Amino acid sequence: MIASTSPIVRLGVRAASPLALTVAAFLFFAGHNRPGGGFAAGLVLGAVVALRTMAGLQRPTHATGLLTAGGIVAGLVALAPVVVGSPLLDQAVVETTVPALGKIKAGTALVFDAGVVLVVVGMVIAVLDGLGAEPLSQPSSPPVRRGHP
Amino acid sequence: MSAVVAVIVVGPLVAAMCGLLSSRHEVVRDIITMGSLAVVTGLAAWLLVVVNTDGPVAVRVGGWDPGLGIVLVADLFAALILLVATATILLVELFAIGQRRSAWGADPRLAGPILLVLTGGVVLAILTGDLFTLFVAFELILVSSYVLLTHQGQRGQIRSGMTYVVMNLFASTLFLVGVAFVYSATGTVNLALLAERIPALDDGLRMGIGLWFLVVFGTKAAIFPLFSWLPDSYPTAPTTITAVFAGLLTKIGVYALIRFHVLTGMDALGPVLLVLAGLTMLVGVAGALAQDDVKRILSFHIVSQIGYMLMGLGLFTVAGVAGAILFLVHQIPIKTVLFLVGGMIEVEAGTSALDRVSGLAARRGFIALMFALSALSLAGLPPFSGFVAKLALVDAGIDAVAIPIVVVALVGSILTLLSMAKIWLGVFWGSPVANGAGVPPAGSADLRPAGRRLMSVATATAVTATLAIAVFAGPLWEMSQRAATDLIDPTSYVAEVLG
Numbered sequence: 057m058i059a060s061t062s063p064i065v066r067l068g069v070r071a072a073s074p075l076a077l078t079v080a081a082f083l084f085f086a087g088h089n090r091p092g093g094g095f096a097a098g099l100v101l102g103a104v105v106a107l108r109t110m111a112g113l114q115r116p117t118h119a120t121g122l123l124t125a126g127g128i129v130a131g132l133v134a135l136a137p138v139v140v141g142s143p144l145l146d147q148a149v150v151e152t153t154v155p156a157l158g159k160i161k162a163g164t165a166l167v168f169d170a171g172v173v174l175v176v177v178g179m180v181i182a183v184l185d186g187l188g189a190e191p192l193s194q195p196s197s198p199p200v201r202r203g204h205p
Numbered sequence: 206m207s208a209v210v211a212v213i214v215v216g217p218l219v220a221a222m223c224g225l226l227s228s229r230h231e232v233v234r235d236i237i238t239m240g241s242l243a244v245v246t247g248l249a250a251w252l253l254v255v256v257n258t259d260g261p262v263a264v265r266v267g268g269w270d271p272g273l274g275i276v277l278v279a280d281l282f283a284a285l286i287l288l289v290a291t292a293t294i295l296l297v298e299l300f301a302i303g304q305r306r307s308a309w310g311a312d313p314r315l316a317g318p319i320l321l322v323l324t325g326g327v328v329l330a331i332l333t334g335d336l337f338t339l340f341v342a343f344e345l346i347l348v349s350s351y352v353l354l355t356h357q358g359q360r361g362q363i364r365s366g367m368t369y370v371v372m373n374l375f376a377s378t379l380f381l382v383g384v385a386f387v388y389s390a391t392g393t394v395n396l397a398l399l400a401e402r403i404p405a406l407d408d409g410l411r412m413g414i415g416l417w418f419l420v421v422f423g424t425k426a427a428i429f430p431l432f433s434w435l436p437d438s439y440p441t442a443p444t445t446i447t448a449v450f451a452g453l454l455t456k457i458g459v460y461a462l463i464r465f466h467v468l469t470g471m472d473a474l475g476p477v478l479l480v481l482a483g484l485t486m487l488v489g490v491a492g493a494l495a496q497d498d499v500k501r502i503l504s505f506h507i508v509s510q511i512g513y514m515l516m517g518l519g520l521f522t523v524a525g526v527a528g529a530i531l532f533l534v535h536q537i538p539i540k541t542v543l544f545l546v547g548g549m550i551e552v553e554a555g556t557s558a559l560d561r562v563s564g565l566a567a568r569r570g571f572i573a574l575m576f577a578l579s580a581l582s583l584a585g586l587p588p589f590s591g592f593v594a595k596l597a598l599v600d601a602g603i604d605a606v607a608i609p610i611v612v613v614a615l616v617g618s619i620l621t622l623l624s625m626a627k628i629w630l631g632v633f634w635g636s637p638v639a640n641g642a643g644v645p646p647a648g649s650a651d652l653r654p655a656g657r658r659l660m661s662v663a664t665a666t667a668v669t670a671t672l673a674i675a676v677f678a679g680p681l682w683e684m685s686q687r688a689a690t691d692l693i694d695p696t697s698y699v700a701e702v703l704g
Binding site for chain 1: 207208210211212214215216218219221222223225226228264265266267268277
C-alpha cells in the first residue's frame with residue numbers, strides 16, 4: 057500500500073493521532089448535554105485506527121473482544137436500574153466539586169457510552185480486518201473461515 | 206412487570222455478546238444460546254398470563270414521558286405473538302444444535318449469537334410503542350438476517366442476499382422517510398398518540414400515510430407485488446436459518462401492518478387491502494405450483510399465506526382482525542415446522558429437489574408423518590390449526606359480506622393442498638432410491654445419532670405445538686378477539702401508555 061511507504065503520511069498520521077484522541081475524548085464527555093457522545097467518539101477513534109492501519113503503524117486486532125465487551129457493558133448498564141426497581145436505561149447522576157475543574161456532573165450513562173465506544177471501535181476494526189487483513193501481493197490461498205464477523 | 210419486559214428486550218442482545226465471546230467453547234455457547242432463549246420464552250409466557258388478566262403493561266424507558274422517550278408496550282396482541290415467536294426460535298435452535306454436524310447446518314460459531322441478535326430485533330419490534338423504535342428493530346432484524354443468510358459465503362447465497370438486502374434497505378429508507386412524514390403531520394411518533402392524532406387528520410393526508418406504510422410493511426411482509434425478493438433468497442440459506450426467516454420475518458411485517466393500520470383507524474384502505482390479499486394468495490400459490498424444489502415450493506407458500514392475514518386485516522372488523530391474529534399464531538410455528546421437515550429431507554437425501562428424492566416414506570416414516578401433519582394443517586384441513594384459523598377468517602369474511610375474497614381464500618386453500626400433494630408424491634412416495642439420485646453432501650455422514658434424535662424431538666415438539674393450537678382453539682380465539690377489540694378501540698392501550 058502506498059500509504060505505508062510514504063514517510064509524509066506516516067509522520068502525519070503519527071502526529072495527528074494524539075490530537076484526534078483528544079477530540080474523541082472531548083466528544084465522549086460533551087455528549088451528555090450537547091452533540092457528541094459514545095457513538096461519535098467511537099467513530100473518531102475508529103478513524104484513528106483506520107488511518108494508522110493504512111499507514112502501516114498498527115494491525116487491527118481484538119475486534120471480537122472489543123465488540124462483545126462493549127455490548128455486554130452497555131447491556132448490563134441498561135439492565136442495572138431494573139434490579140433496584142427503576143425503569144430500563146435509567147441512570148444515577150453524581151455531582152461533585154473537583155478543585156481544578158469546578159463542578160462536575162456525571163451519570164452512569166457515561167459507562168453506557170463507554171460500552172458504545174467499544175462496540176463502534178470493535179466494529180471498525182472488524183471491518184478493517186475483513187477488508188484488508190492480507191496484503192494483495194501474496195499468492196492466493198484458500199479463504200480461511202474466521203470465528204468472528 | 207416492567208423488569209420482565211426489560212429483560213426480554215435486552216437479555217437476548219447481552220446473551221448474543223456473551224455467545225460471541227465464548228465462540229471457541231461449543232458447550233458454553235450452546236448453553237448460553239439455549240438458556241437465554243428458554244429464559245426469554247419463559248418470561249414471555251409469564252407476561253402473557255399477566256397481560257391476559259391485568260391488561261396491558263407499558264414501560265417508559267429511562268423514565269421519560271411517552272412524547273419524548275421510548276415506550277415499550279405489551280398488550281394482549283404483543284404478548285401473544287411474543288410467546289409464539291420466542292418459543293418457535295427456541296425450537297429452531299434445538300434443531301440447529303442437532304443439525305450441527307451436517308453440511309446443511311449453519312456455522313454454529315456465528316449462527317447462535319446472531320440468531321440471538323435477530324431475536325432481540327423481533328422482540329423489540331413486537332414490544333415497541335413508537336414508530337421510530339420499530340424502524341430500529343427492523344434494521345436490527347435486517348442486518349442480522351443478512352449475516353445469517355450469507356455467512357456461509359456460497360455463490361447463490363451472496364447473489365440472492367444482494368437482492369434481499371437491496372429490497373429491504375429500500376423499504377427501510379421509505380420507512381424512515383415515512384416516519385419523518387408522520388412526525389411532521391402529527392408532531393409525534395408514539396403509537397398511542399398517533400392513535401389519537403392520525404384519525405383527526407384530513408382524509409388525503411391520512412390515506413397518504415396509510416398507503417405509504419402499506420408499501421413499507423408490505424415489502425417486509427412480502428405481499429403482492431412486493432414479494433419478489435423472498436422466494437429467491439430464502440431457499441439458499443441453511444435450513445435452520447430459513448426456518449426462522451419463514452416463521453418470523455414476514456410475520457413481523459404483518460404484525461407491524463396490523464398494529465399500525467388498525468391502531469390508527471385506516472378502515473378506508475380496506476378494499477385495497479382485500480384486493481392485494483386476494484392477489485397475494487393466488488400469485489403465491491400459483492408460484493408454488495410451478496416449482497420443483499421443496500424449499501422453493503414452501504417459500505412461495507409463505508407469500509400465499511400472507512394473503513390470508515391481509516384478508517383478516519382488510520375486513521377491519523373485530524372478527525376479521527381476530528382471525529388475522531389467530532392465523533398469525535398458527536402460521537409462525539407451522540411454516541417453521543415445514544422448513545424444518547424440508548431440512549430433514551435434505552439431510553436424509555442430500556437434496557430437496559423433487560425429481561431427485563423419492564420413496565422417503567418407506568425409509569423415514571417419521572419425517573413423512575411430520576410432513577403430512579403440518580402440510581394438512583397449512584392447507585387448512587380439519588382438525589388442524591390451519592382449519593381453525595381459516596374458518597375464523599372465512600366466517601369473518603361472510604359476516605362482512607366480502608364474498609369474492611372468501612371464494613379466493615377457499616380456492617387458494619385447495620391449490621395449497623395440491624402443491625403439498627406434489628411434494629408428497631415427489632419426495633415420500635415412489636420406490637426408495639438410495640440417497641435419491643443426488644450426491645450426499647460432504648459431512649452428512651458424520652451426523653451423530655444424537656443429533657438426528659434432537660432434530661426429531663424439535664420437529665415433533667413444534668408439530669405438537671401446532672396441534673395444541675387446534676385443541677385450545679376456543680381460548681385462543683377468545684383471546685384473539687379481545688386483542689382485536691383492544692386494537693380497534695385503543696382506549697385501554699392509549700390509557701396505559703399515556704396515563
